[in-house]
Amino acid sequence: MKPVRNLYVVVTAGGLLLLGGLAEWSRCAGRTEADLHLGLSAFAKGWGSIAPVCYVAGAVGVILLGWCWLRLVRSITSIARQLRENQSSQIKPDGSAIINELSEAINNRFSGNRSYIEQLEKQIGNSQLKIQLLRRQKRNADAIIYSIRDAVIVTDESDRLLMANEAAGKLFDFDFKNSQHKGIEELICTTNGGKKEFVNFLCQSRQSKVRYKRGEIVFSEQGRSKTFDCIVSCVYEKNEQVSGVVAVLHDITREKEISQMKNDFVSHVSHELKTPLASIRAYSEMLLEGEADDEKTRKEFYSVIQSQAERLNRLIEDILNISRIESGLIKVEKRPVSLTILIEEQLQMIRKQAEEKDIEIIGQKPIVFDQVCVDKDMISQVIINLLSNAVKYTPSGGSIEIKTEVDEIAGVARVSITDTGVGIPDDEIKHIFEKFYRVSANRKQAKGTGLGLNLAKQIIEKVHNGRVFVTSRLGQGSTFGFELPLAAAEALKS
Amino acid sequence: MADKKVLVVDDEIHIIHVVAIKLRNNGYEVISAENGAEAFKLACEEKPDIVVTDFQMPVMTGVELVEKLRQNEATKDIPVIMLTARGFAIKDEQKEDLQISEFLSKPFSPKELLRSIEDILHHKVVMGRN
Numbered sequence: 131m132k133p134v135r136n137l138y139v140v141v142t143a144g145g146l147l148l149l150g151g152l153a154e155w156s157r158c159a160g161r162t163e164a165d166l167h168l169g170l171s172a173f174a175k176g177w178g179s180i181a182p183v184c185y186v187a188g189a190v191g192v193i194l195l196g197w198c199w200l201r202l203v204r205s206i207t208s209i210a211r212q213l214r215e216n217q218s219s220q221i222k223p224d225g226s227a228i229i230n231e232l233s234e235a236i237n238n239r240f241s242g243n244r245s246y247i248e249q250l251e252k253q254i255g256n257s258q259l260k261i262q263l264l265r266r267q268k269r270n271a272d273a274i275i276y277s278i279r280d281a282v283i284v285t286d287e288s289d290r291l292l293m294a295n296e297a298a299g300k301l302f303d304f305d306f307k308n309s310q311h312k313g314i315e316e317l318i319c320t321t322n323g324g325k326k327e328f329v330n331f332l333c334q335s336r337q338s339k340v341r342y343k344r345g346e347i348v349f350s351e352q353g354r355s356k357t358f359d360c361i362v363s364c365v366y367e368k369n370e371q372v373s374g375v376v377a378v379l380h381d382i383t384r385e386k387e388i389s390q391m392k393n394d395f396v397s398h399v400s401h402e403l404k405t406p407l408a409s410i411r412a413y414s415e416m417l418l419e420g421e422a423d424d425e426k427t428r429k430e431f432y433s434v435i436q437s438q439a440e441r442l443n444r445l446i447e448d449i450l451n452i453s454r455i456e457s458g459l460i461k462v463e464k465r466p467v468s469l470t471i472l473i474e475e476q477l478q479m480i481r482k483q484a485e486e487k488d489i490e491i492i493g494q495k496p497i498v499f500d501q502v503c504v505d506k507d508m509i510s511q512v513i514i515n516l517l518s519n520a521v522k523y524t525p526s527g528g529s530i531e532i533k534t535e536v537d538e539i540a541g542v543a544r545v546s547i548t549d550t551g552v553g554i555p556d557d558e559i560k561h562i563f564e565k566f567y568r569v570s571a572n573r574k575q576a577k578g579t580g581l582g583l584n585l586a587k588q589i590i591e592k593v594h595n596g597r598v599f600v601t602s603r604l605g606q607g608s609t610f611g612f613e614l615p616l617a618a619a620e621a622l623k624s
Numbered sequence: 625m626a627d628k629k630v631l632v633v634d635d636e637i638h639i640i641h642v643v644a645i646k647l648r649n650n651g652y653e654v655i656s657a658e659n660g661a662e663a664f665k666l667a668c669e670e671k672p673d674i675v676v677t678d679f680q681m682p683v684m685t686g687v688e689l690v691e692k693l694r695q696n697e698a699t700k701d702i703p704v705i706m707l708t709a710r711g712f713a714i715k716d717e718q719k720e721d722l723q724i725s726e727f728l729s730k731p732f733s734p735k736e737l738l739r740s741i742e743d744i745l746h747h748k749v750v751m752g753r754n
Contacts, residue, residue: 400709401680401709401730404709404730404731405639405709405730407730407731408636408639408707408709408730408732409636409638409639409642409731410731411731411732412643412731412733412734413638415735416642416645416646416734419734421645421646421649421734422645427645431642434638434641434642438638576682
């Protein structure tokens, strides 16, 4: 109702001012002849008396009007200030109807905008969280890919590189950090048979859209071949289109070698176990069938059966000993013994075999203070293994020299057995103490399980904290030996 | 009829010994060698009726020995029985190529070996007559 009231004030003030004006005009006009003629003189005189009242009322109305407008302007200015200074708060109504209506309209729009803004802010917040999460996930994925030792290659739908790790860069010889968006064929040298096969495998996997493909690929370089287990997985878009592939190459060369060695070992050990078993079965059958006519032959047959049973037992013991040492279950009885005496005892056992092959054994001079604290049976086993190898791989007419030295500064006793045998090729010598390993060229030279040297190494290094060593020249001979801590040095330590 | 001659090849002296006794007790003449190279030389000189050889031997394996026997005119038709502790080590195609009459896996029975020798030699005689 207030704006209407203001309008009345304006209209009344306007009317009063008009009346005031008319009165003034009639007062002046009454003095002319024409006005008198027109009969306006009386009228003018009656109205002329209310002119001052009209002026006063008009002036009051104008003042009131001015005051109203001033108030309105002040309120609008205040709203503008409120809007400028504090957008989020409500506009305070001041009692004026227009202002109240304006405030209400602004407040309504405000609250509408505010909820919209809040909604947008929420969405922006969520999006930022999602972006952060995605960034973190990407960093995690990067860290995972870069820390994998297997070669990882990620390509896009056009077989261009998106990502690769260091292992992939090394394997395929490219800069893994700065090769993004380069064609995979351009990056990987496809003149190499295996690598070309890999590129084809990658491209075909993407084209075939098969979720997961696996294959073994052999890369040959500089005469060495490496086998990789290659897994290629397709990356799908929502529309089931393939947007790229992830290839992981795991080096299984060593696993293959170990598997081959195990197969060879099983095959070899089964042969080694079956050989004495074959004799036992054949001789016992002959006895049962009555093919041994006389007592002498029968005794000979019994003796063969016995010796072959012992041989079988030794072989099984060797395998078990290695297994026990490896698992830490072997019983060790260490006592101070002289290495020279131990070697002398074992030499007695091997001398006959050496004489049969006409091999000269150059013994050692007795050494005092060569006491070592060892398990006598175990070290005897090491010595006999090294000596029998020397005899096996030395051709007739050769020689075997045994040396024992005491290194007091290092606190060790060193035994070395040097033969004039077939020797070991340079590229095979590093494998010589590995379980089941046998020098390929020497396989035909003599029988063996490939266990003797490994057993020696395990006994010396694992059980006695010593060290085994070997030097060799192909065709000229080898020196095998070991070092053991001197009993005195060990006593000092403890 | 003269005794049939059998060449026994094995790096295990005990195996040669027991097979020799079994075969001699049953009227065969036995010659022996401890490795493939020695056996090939003996086969060329003595022309045995049949060869019984071990599979794995130093210097020259049983397979290498049979390959050499098959390449030599004088020895190419000698039937061979192979004693092996690892039958799976020889591929089927190789068995056919080498024309090995029989494989006996270790540990084997001397009685069974004798029966195989008799079967192969008898079969050879029958085939020869035809």
